[in-house]
Amino acid sequence: MEEIEEHGSKEKVNVSKTSTSRSIFSIFSQADAIDYCLMALGCAGAIADGVQMPMVFFFSGMFFNDIGSNTTYQSLTINSINRTLSLFLYTAVASLGASFLEAYCWTRTAERQGSRMRVRYLSSLLRQEVAYFDLKGPSTSEIVNSVSSDSLAIQDVLSEKYKTEITTCTCFLKMFGSNIQKPAHVQPVIRYPNPYCCNGRLSLLLPVAQVPNLMCCSFAFVGGYIVAFILDWRLAMVAFPMAVLLLIPGMIYGRVLLRLARKTLMEYNKANEITEKAFFAIRTVYAFTAEQRTLAAFSSALKRTVRYGLRQGLTKGFAIGSTGIMFGMWAFMVWYGGHLTANKGSKGGNLYAAGIAIINGGITLGSGLSNVKYFVEAIAVAERMKEVIDRKPAIDLENREGEEMESLKGEVEFREVRFSYPARAETEVLKGFSMKVLACKTVALVGESGSGKSTAIALLQRFYDPTGGKILLDGVEISRLRLKWLRAQMGLVSQEPVLFATTIKENILFGKEDATLDEVIAATKAANAHDFISHLPWGYDTQVESKKLK
Template sequence: IPYFLMNASFFFSGYIVAFSLIWRLAIVAFPFVVLLLIPGIMYGRILVGIARKTREAYNIAGNIAEQALSSIRTVFSFVGEETTMTRFAEALNGTVKLGIKQGLVKGMAVGSSGVVFCIWAFIAWYGSRLIMYHGASGGRVFATGTTLIMGGLALGSAIPNIRYFSEACIAAQRIFEMIERVPIIDSDDGKGEILQEVCGEVEFRNVKFAYPSRPETLIFQNFSLTIPASKTVALVGGSGSGKSTAVALVERFYDPLAGEILLDGVNIKELQLRWLRGRIGLVSQEPALFATSIRENILFGKEGSSMEEVIAASQAANAHKFIAQLPLGYDTQVGERGVQMSGGQKQRIAIARALLRDPRLLLLDEATSALDAESEKIVQDALDNASIGRTTLIIAHRLSTIRNANLIAVVHGGQVIETGDHDDLIFREHGAYATLVQLQEAASKAGEADRLDIRDSSSMRVRSSSFVSRSSSNLSVSGPDQQYKIQKEKVASSNLSVSPSDQQYKLQKEKVSSSAPSFRRLVMLNASEWKQALLGCLGAIAFGAVQPTHSFTLGSMISVFFIQDHDQMKYKTKMFSLIFFSLGVFSFLVNVVQHYNFAAMGEYLTKRVRESMLSKILTFEVGWFDEDQNSSGAVCSRLTKEANV
């Protein structure tokens, strides 16, 4: 706004002054002054549009790199480095074409500012006519011409700013639509009832539900279920039967299309949403851990909790023992998405986070389905301890984990088709639960037979190395905490005696990080574009000579206005007008040559550097990505900012 107002004021003030000095020149020169809008229009519309497309193309390449780096273990395990580089290079090819096109348009936009020289050619010619035939003074002609050109340049600078007003209006429309939108479920709404005491009884009463993205597919149809207070209820059923949907409805991520969900006899729609969610603890199949310390991850469960409360929650989740054995304890970084923790460790941290708020309702959405048998037992013990005295809803895939549930409900077709405890349901002939148990036991026996075959075929290899077999048997007998202790002792001993190779690696790392590349090495990166470099440099040198030539010509032209001999004035005026016009054409050409060639150099260099950088990054060991400064976000930021020319 200030730049637009300043430049607009400059133009109108300049034109008023020019009109008051020599109105004939001001009127006749006005159409030529409008030509000064060309650079602004080209920059404001064409160039900005190309720049936006270039950014979008770079974003595509950046997303490819981010996806690969955030899932680097998957890329390495499937040997996907070459595929990633191919996709990345193809995406960068589009940015190169757009970048070169942007350089060409920029050269034309900057070069079109040479129209100023052409306007001076006209002012020199027409001004001399005013002096010879209308008695105008040379000083007033020069002052009028200068004012007109400066005002025209100011108007050209003001025009591109107009787009910001339209863009602001469009952006404001989207923003205000978002701000003024009244959500169906408002988490910031302070209205609603707060129960003084929560017993924890949950009831689904004739619930009908379909996801907003799939309104034609009903998930629940007359779904009814009562979960008694302080009891453990398990939902079982086939995939897509709606088990996890029940958890989402209790958390009130969605509202049912019909029916009610009651907490202690009160519809949860009538309860304050923040208060309701504060009384619920959720542990999902894949816990979402943030790239921070264990302590901070647990504190997400309840802000402002003391360290004693964090430790108590960890003890209840069977997590305190392994956390205490870590070198940094609760300050240990879990890595991006908890990558530095095992599956069982991540799950126990998530359980501790859920227990920190001491919830009355505990929702377990297949919390052990992704774990191995040993980790499952540890986590299951933690869940059993956490369920004591709380209303617990378990979504289970492995039916062996819900045998002790007070109530088991089988869900099929959006309805509860069978309820009872394990002992009751298992003996129902042709019952849905009994059928599920039989199928799962048959699959388990088949898997066990396969494992026995593998053990028999590999027994000779195992016996061939007595040291390895003894070590592995010791580890298998001991629990995971003992395994971690042994690994920790190995790490500690290796830290005390650093091998020469480790010292060499550290010295090499320090050398690489401290030494800056030479200028010659940087220049050699663009060696293949030496022709573009030569032409671009020549164009820059030539354009640098334009302004001094213009200054000399302008100063010489002023003296022409004071020549008394009209024939000599005509001759000199014609000569300087041709010089001004030639400067305008020459300025346009050298700017196109300069910006086009340097844009080509920059785009090819950027593509080459980014490909080399990502290719090298994909050769690093996985441990390098576990460091805080080498997270996928940090590496992608470096790839975008540092590898940009």
């Protein structure tokens, strides 16, 4: 439980204590069997892509050893070069296939899971009871953001989005200090003056799948150490404790950033809710000259996001900056490698390849950590959307259980009904309300504002369930009837009807989708609306929105 100061008071914000592993899997909560197969293939491609650079360093060590041991016979040197270049070529072909498998499978499954999550999120929201939105349900702006932006953030983590480094065939030549000219149309993000710092790669701004990128970077780190242990276990052993220090900041970084991302998301939702309410009641804002108060409330919400953003920046700077220990490791390994060569008989090629494999793995892991921010933000979004998707409504519109009457007369009875709205449970709106309406009779409920007129209609349609008493339809308690059937038997005209952004005809067809034009006209005539609709320039095809024509 965290406390956030707001306008001099303290507001308690409940921060989920979900475990990290469970949080990570919330991103994949909408995956099906096909998606799991695609992700498995994508993981295989990411792993193969991650270990290809350690393999290149392994072959390089063999090559340097051959050159160092064959200083007399030129033919042996040429054979060694040809063999090493062949191994590089095979590695490049394998890397091409692995990269294609990685990119295609993750992009494909990202589209599938993202679309499925959007549909299920909106479907679950439409199933929720009205009380859910009164109490803790998301605001309109939050729903729109979740369907449009937030779900895309999850999809982007699985699909193409972020910066990566593309392996080029110049890596081997770069080790020898060759001046590789970049194409004119490519603008590098970072230019490394030291060939060892570039990992044999040319850094470009390219799309990458975030999940496989982290996997690729992790296996580059692990693969680098495996190669180092194979080539010279003594050098790898002394470097291992320093490399472990890289993992500790990364773990802290992920946990702290996830907590801050959750809080930031909550504050942005509050800011969006303020703007939504202000523009929905813009005339009231103007009438009471409340523009400055609205801006002050909006700015207050954003100030907290800035504070969390600063904490995120400090955390990220500490984690990414900690990867600089790799350069100290390189200096140490150069010194210790010289000692092993002079006193232990270690081969120079093995020591060079082992050292560069360790350094490459550390720097690659650091580049992966720089994108963890987007990963944890997607986790925070996925947790919130999954909570809505998994929620079971108290009054479920899609519940197929319940009775359906073969013949309906239309007799309604309220019997000692008591009710209070969930948002104000301490205030009873209806206190033992009783009423009986006979079939084919017209009854008017008259009373002052807040006396419960609209509440009685809402209870009849089961927008809410009464806290006491019974509501009967033809002598049958409405809670025993199938909800979708019950609401289909009623027609409701609100005091201020809400129009959808489409034509007049299509708005009317929401009441009966298969109605003919004659039935639509008959309905408008019954409502005394046919004449003024007919005088509009486009008649029933006139585009409308809430409270206005288009």
